[in-house]
Amino acid sequence: MKWAMVAIIVGATAVGDVLQSFDMKRHAVQTEQLRPSRWMSVLSGMARRAPIVVAVFMMAISFFAFMKLLSLADLSFAVPATAASVVLETVLARIVLKESVTWQRWAAAFCVACGVALLAM
Amino acid sequence: MTTSSPAAAPGVAASATGQQRAYGVDLRVKFLTIFVVLTNVFGNAAMSWGMKHQNVELGLSPLPYIRLIFSPWILFGTSLLIVWLLSRMTLLGWADLSYVLPVTSIGYVLNSILGKYIFGEQISWYRWLGTAAIVIGMIFVGFTTANTTAGRQLKERG
Numbered sequence: 001m002k003w004a005m006v007a008i009i010v011g012a013t014a015v016g017d018v019l020q021s022f023d024m025k026r027h028a029v030q031t032e033q034l035r036p037s038r039w040m041s042v043l044s045g046m047a048r049r050a051p052i053v054v055a056v057f058m059m060a061i062s063f064f065a066f067m068k069l070l071s072l073a074d075l076s077f078a079v080p081a082t083a084a085s086v087v088l089e090t091v092l093a094r095i096v097l098k099e100s101v102t103w104q105r106w107a108a109a110f111c112v113a114c115g116v117a118l119l120a121m
Numbered sequence: 122m123t124t125s126s127p128a129a130a131p132g133v134a135a136s137a138t139g140q141q142r143a144y145g146v147d148l149r150v151k152f153l154t155i156f157v158v159l160t161n162v163f164g165n166a167a168m169s170w171g172m173k174h175q176n177v178e179l180g181l182s183p184l185p186y187i188r189l190i191f192s193p194w195i196l197f198g199t200s201l202l203i204v205w206l207l208s209r210m211t212l213l214g215w216a217d218l219s220y221v222l223p224v225t226s227i228g229y230v231l232n233s234i235l236g237k238y239i240f241g242e243q244i245s246w247y248r249w250l251g252t253a254a255i256v257i258g259m260i261f262v263g264f265t266t267a268n269t270t271a272g273r274q275l276k277e278r279g
Contacts, residue, residue, distance in 0.1 A: 063202070
């Protein structure tokens with residue numbers, strides 16, 4: 001059950017993050033839009049974009065699975081175990097988002113994955 | 122919010138002018154990264170505290186989850202995680218996903234530290250080794266440009 005929750009969290013987070021990154025790159029929030037008076041228009045703009053709506057839905061799935069996982073396991077297991085998504089997302093960033101993933105970034109993803117595995121032990 | 126302006130977001134660094142802009146606004150990317158990390162760490166901690174002190178049996182039915190969300194600590198944690206989600210979306214517009222992921226992974230380290238000092242969880246030597254690996258990963262990413270797709274974005278926006 002614990003690992004099933006981890007799998008759901010990793011899969012839903014990866015899809016959600018790729019969709020968010022894909023959409024937010026095309027509609028980046030400008031610095032002046034960070035003023036509180038502009039928040040509602042920024043949020044309503046986001047709510048009308050399909051990739052963001054799907055991404056939020058995936059994050060909600062991830063969130064509820066995370067709640068369930070926290071009831072089954074320690075925080076110091078739950079948070080690191082879900083970081084397996086880092087490697088998966090780096091691969092997706094290269095293939096789907098066409099980001100320039102340099103050797104430093106692959107090394108970073110590898111270090112983070114190793115670190116997370118160690119933290120989960 | 123959609124923008125038709127070709128103005129570059131913070132972290133943009135693909136063209137010569139983009140490169141110059143990047144160094145001028147990079148501090149904003151860094152501040153937002155710190156904000157994203159802190160809201161995530163404290164949101165997770167509040168959620169964990171709330172979940173550890175609840176007596177509701179969780180199954181496949183969504184009702185117990187919805188009831189739980191309105192308990193004080195989980196409500197606080199959820200609010201912080203909503204702020205985290207929105208600020209992270211903003212950060213993803215300014216920087217690459219493959220940059221944001223390792224840089225914000227310091228949150229895992231902070232979660233472990235909170236787990237030890239607030240929840241009394243055991244932190245073994247290999248967890249500290251894991252912490253060191255994550256920090257090394259962050260250092261690697263620190264040498265890369267935050268946004269490598271900026272040129273394409275500017276072209277797409279016309």
